[in-house]
Amino acid sequence: MAHPTQLGFQDAASPVMEELLHFHDHALMIVLLISTLVLYIITAMVSTKLTNKYILDSQEIEIVWTILPAVILVLIALPSLRILYLMDEINDPHLTIKAMGHQWYWSYEYTDYENLGFDSYMVPTQDLAPGQFRLLETDHRMVVPMESPVRVLVSAEDVLHSWAVPSLGVKMDAVPGRLNQAAFIASRPGVFYGQCSEICGANHSFMPIVVEAVPLEHFENWSSLMLEDA
Amino acid sequence: QHTLEGNRDHTAVIHICLSIYLDRYFQTLYSSLTVVVLVHLSSDVDVIDCSVPQYNNRLDTPLPDVPFVRNLSAEQKKLKEKEKGSWTQLTKEEKLALYRLTHELSYAEMRQGSKEWMTVLGGIFIFLGFTGLLVWWQRVYVYGDVPHTLSEESVAQQTQRMIDMRVNPVHGFSHKWDYEKKQWK
Numbered sequence: 001m002a003h004p005t006q007l008g009f010q011d012a013a014s015p016v017m018e019e020l021l022h023f024h025d026h027a028l029m030i031v032l033l034i035s036t037l038v039l040y041i042i043t044a045m046v047s048t049k050l051t052n053k054y055i056l057d058s059q060e061i062e063i064v065w066t067i068l069p070a071v072i073l074v075l076i077a078l079p080s081l082r083i084l085y086l087m088d089e090i091n092d093p094h095l096t097i098k099a100m101g102h103q104w105y106w107s108y109e110y111t112d113y114e115n116l117g118f119d120s121y122m123v124p125t126q127d128l129a130p131g132q133f134r135l136l137e138t139d140h141r142m143v144v145p146m147e148s149p150v151r152v153l154v155s156a157e158d159v160l161h162s163w164a165v166p167s168l169g170v171k172m173d174a175v176p177g178r179l180n181q182a183a184f185i186a187s188r189p190g191v192f193y194g195q196c197s198e199i200c201g202a203n204h205s206f207m208p209i210v211v212e213a214v215p216l217e218h219f220e221n222w223s224s225l226m227l228e229d230a
Numbered sequence: 231q232h233t234l235e236g237n238r239d240h241t242a243v244i245h246i247c248l249s250i251y252l253d254r255y256f257q258t259l260y261s262s263l264t265v266v267v268l269v270h271l272s273s274d275v276d277v278i279d280c281s282v283p284q285y286n287n288r289l290d291t292p293l294p295d296v297p298f299v300r301n302l303s304a305e306q307k308k309l310k311e312k313e314k315g316s317w318t319q320l321t322k323e324e325k326l327a328l329y330r331l332t333h334e335l336s337y338a339e340m341r342q343g344s345k346e347w348m349t350v351l352g353g354i355f356i357f358l359g360f361t362g363l364l365v366w367w368q369r370v371y372v373y374g375d376v377p378h379t380l381s382e383e384s385v386a387q388q389t390q391r392m393i394d395m396r397v398n399p400v401h402g403f404s405h406k407w408d409y410e411k412k413q414w415k
Binding site for chain 1: 289290377378379384387388390391392395396397398399400401402403405
């Protein structure tokens with residue numbers, strides 16, 4: 001989850017998110033270099049007393065400042081496309097979960113082996129236990145086994161929603177009547193928070209997502225318990 | 231002045247041509263065109279448009295297109311005649327007077343700027359202060375209480391839970407906590 005006054009990304013909990021972090025560092029460095037250069041040029045132009053009213057052609061610099069930005073754009077595009085295709089690779093998930101968006105909660109269905117389904121409502125602020133996080137906690141978490149490829153099929157029952165968990169590097173729109181596939185691998189155990197990312201009505205800000213990555217045995221125990229309760 | 235004489239003849243010719251070749255369907259256009267043309271015929275009227283050479287005070291044009299003082303008095307004309315001779319004969323006051331005939335402002339005067347920025351800055355601060363008062367009043371009289379999770383005790387409990395959960399353990403939050411010594415690094 002994010003901590004107060006955080007500016008950067010949350011630490012990556014999946015390999016794809018790690019790649020995205022590195023790409024962001026790369027692109028941001030280029031952006032900062034260009035912005036610094038432009039800011040320097042602006043201050044130099046504004047603070048000089050020299051004038052030249054008779055400048056005409058300048059072929060050499062025109063060529064340079066056409067070719068150089070094209071090169072920079074290619075240097076940004078290549079890592080970007082690499083990650084894009086990395087995210088789309090054919091993977092072999094160990095588990096498939098359906099995340100259905102409703103107004104205003106998520107429901108998760110684990111139907112690979114048994115029929116396990118449950119709703120995940122936000123814990124209201126007045127019902128929070130000490131230490132719980134406001135607007136982020138839910139009554140039931142989506143538990144997944146760690147270090148296993150997981151496929152999430154995202155859809156919606158009424159209006160558009162979006163299933164997003166920043167630490168896992170996942171965001172996928174939930175479109176009614178459509179199945180969108182997102183995949184991730186939780187590289188470390190932990191609890192990862194996210195929030196609905198598509199405006200969906202009055203309580204759009206109050207339908208969070210909580211993913212809990214646990215070792216496989218714990219996951220199996222949890223799913224047995226959930227099936228008993230159901 | 232030589233150029234203006236030429237312009238006067240030129241515009242007179244145009245006037246005659248227009249009166250011959252335009253028919254009554256373009257009478258409004260003709261009449262407005264005539265006004266502009268007639269104005270140019272009399273060089274005593276100051277028409278400020280870009281078809282006429284103008285004086286300007288600019289740092290990058292040391293010699294503007296026309297002198298600042300166009301209509302010289304008799305005394306000024308005498309000075310101009312004296313200028314045609316050797317410049318070592320001119321006194322300092324005469325040189326300054328000649329400068330002020332051709333230029334309105336000196337370079338130092340063009341560069342000096344004004345004290346307007348103090349007024350602007352003061353106005354900005356006044357408005358910011360007023361806005362601050364409005365915001366403070368709003369905070370006291372309009373906003374309700376903050377949620378209980380923002381109390382110091384609750385924040386401490388949440389922070390402890392974040393440390394226990396190992397939130398952002400790589401570079402972020404929990405990375406800064408020393409788990410052996412149980413204190414921030």
